[in-house]
Amino acid sequence: QVQLQESGPGLVKPSETLSLTCTVSGGSINNYYWSWIRQPPGKGLEWIGYIYFTGSTNYNPSLKSRVTILVDTSNNQFSLTLNSVTAADTAVYYCARGANWFEPWGQGTLVTVSS
Amino acid sequence: QSALTQPASVSGSPGQSITISCTGTSSDVGSYNLVTWYQQHPGKAPKLMIYEGNKRPSGVSNRFSGSKTGNTAYLAISGLQAEDEADYYCCSYAGSSTSFYVFGTGTKVTVL
Numbered sequence: 001q002v003q004l005q006e007s008g009p010g011l012v013k014p015s016e017t018l019s020l021t022c023t024v025s026g027g028s029i030n031n032y033y034w035s036w037i038r039q040p041p042g043k044g045l046e047w048i049g050y051i052y053f054t055g056s057t058n059y060n061p062s063l064k065s066r067v068t069i070l071v072d073t074s075n076n077q078f079s080l081t082l083n084s085v086t087a088a089d090t091a092v093y094y095c096a097r098g099a100n101w102f103e104p105w106g107q108g109t110l111v112t113v114s115s
Numbered sequence: 116q117s118a119l120t121q122p123a124s125v126s127g128s129p130g131q132s133i134t135i136s137c138t139g140t141s142s143d144v145g146s147y148n149l150v151t152w153y154q155q156h157p158g159k160a161p162k163l164m165i166y167e168g169n170k171r172p173s174g175v176s177n178r179f180s181g182s183k184t185g186n187t188a189y190l191a192i193s194g195l196q197a198e199d200e201a202d203y204y205c206c207s208y209a210g211s212s213t214s215f216y217v218f219g220t221g222t223k224v225t226v227l
Contacts, residue, residue: 044118045153045161045204047216058215094160100208101151103163103172 002027004095004106012089012113018082022095022106029053029076033099036069036080038091039108046091050099051078085113119144119205119219126225127195135222137188137205143217145186149208152181152190156201164203165190192224200226 008020022034036048049059051069059067068081082089090113096102120138127133137144137152144150150168153161163172165181168188178193188207192199205219 044221045206045218047206047218058211060215061213100149101163101166102153102161102206103166105160105162108160 002097002104004097004104006093006095006106006109008109008111010110010112012085012111013115014086014113015084018080018085018089018093018111018113020080020093020095020109020111022078022080024076024078024097029071029073029078032097034069034071034078035096035098035102037094037096037102037105039094040088040091041110048080048082048093087113089113117217119207119217121203121205121219121222123220124223124225126227127192128227129195129197131195132191132193133195133224134192135190135203135205135224137190137207137219139186139188139207139209139217141186142213143186143207143209144183144188146210147208148183150181150183150188151206152179152188153204153206154199154201155204161204195226197226200224 003025005023012018030053033050035050051057051071066083071078092108092110094108096105148168152165155161169181180191182189203222209217
């Protein structure tokens with residue numbers, strides 16, 4: 001079955017850029033929507049945005065000015081870039097398949113924003 | 116866009132039934148048949164339990180069911196089992212002019 005795996009730095013300095021990649025295995029990235037969702041430690045979930053395999057995107061308006069999601073169909077990957085990070089961006093970042101519902105999810109990766 | 120409101124905790128004994136509420140507004144839960152429910156065990160990724168308000172993905176026990184009345188959605192768990200102890204989050208589509216998708220505050224289910 002389809003599996004997702006997040007990868008990227010676990011520590012980012014304030015004001016710098018957070019970059020993560022989600023690798024999809026066991027199935028094609030084509031013909032699906034793909035989302036990023038985050039969860040600050042001990043808190044709830046927040047939808048960041050999604051991308052269609054064609055490259056069409058939609059973002060959470062609260063993050064839109066700082067977020068970019070891209071897709072690389074040749075490598076079955078999609079990525080997240082979040083600019084000008086602060087401590088409030090410290091969270092477990094999940095990638096997931098879907099838009100109106102999210103399944104499956106990656107295992108998540110903790111990104112800490114600290115100097 | 117504010118988070119959907121869920122009770123912080125719900126508990127029940129094995130075999131009992133419980134219900135978790137998820138209250139939104141006429142702009143999200145009340146406007147769309149796109150409420151989803153996720154189960155999250157500690158340190159694990161969320162798992163989809165209900166989509167489109169009342170549909171179960173393949174492999175999800177029929178002990179889980181979803182419903183909606185007005186601006187409030189519900190997740191019912193019957194025949195409560197120890198493995199059901201987890202955090203549960205609802206989520207609703209909220210329209211393209213707002214935040215698109217808004218999650219609930221989360222409910223900790225404890226099996227006594």
